[in-house]
Amino acid sequence: MPNWFIVKDQGVLHRPPKDKISHLHFYFHDILSGRNPTAVPIAGARNGTSATGFGDVIMIDAPLTEGPELSSKLVGRTQGLYASAGLQEASLLMAVNYVFMEGKYNGSSLSILGRNAPMQRVREMPEMGGSGLxxxxxxxxxxxxxxxxxxxxxxxxxxxxxxVHY
Structure with a gap:
């Protein structure tokens, strides 16, 4: 992207805002059991015999907290769905939004769409955009x-x- 651009209707040169890089750290609580689940099955495989749960689809509205305890400060929610997409290994297709409700990111969200292999120690998932900041x-x-x-x-x-954002 050039370091300038023209606003067509105004014929004025503007510099685009500089990119910022932010590091966010939080905990996601995926609770399928109990009286107040944060994740609920909405579809399942017909045969029900897959060791990986292949075909299962789960809708989520789960808390994001500052610390690993569910009682720690709520900073936002994860809303969306994940589906078991692996026949041979546990592999999830995740389509979720992290909706922030605290601090300078209050009212902003990040969108994730990608593969999550939960048995791997650390995974990497792409951010596809967001809203607000x-x-x-x-x-x-x-x-x-x-x-x-x-x-x-x-x-x-x-x-x-x-x-990376503006």
């Missing part, structure tokens, strides 16, 4: 599972997110 954002999210209950599917996932 993250309008036209790009970058990557690095999730790391901090706790997982194989019986319930509940998990706490730590996120380090690096985002």
């Amino acid at each position: 993250f309008r036209m954002a790009r970058g990557c999210a690095l999730p790391r599972t901090r706790w997982f209950n194989a019986n319930t599917g509940d998990a706490i996932v730590e996120y380090n997110v690096f985002v």
Whole structure:
């Protein structure tokens, strides 16, 4: 992108804003069990015999917190869905928005669309844009599972997110 551009109707030269890089750190609470789940199955595979849950689709509205405890400060919510997309290994297709409700990012959101292989120690998922302060954002999210209950599917996932925005 050139370091200047012309606003057509005004014929004025403007410099675009400089990119900023922000590092966000938070915890995602994926709770499928109990009386107040944050993730609910909305579709399932017909055969129901896949070890990876292939074909399962889960809708989420889960808290994002400052620390790993669910009782720590709420900074936002993860809203969207994920689907089991792997026949041979656990692999999720995630289409989610991180909606921020605290601090300078209050009212802004980031959109993620990509593969999440939850059995890998650290994963990388692309940021596809956002809103508010993250309008036209790009970058990557690095999730790391901090706790997982194989019986319930509940998990706490730590996120380090690096985002380039104006």
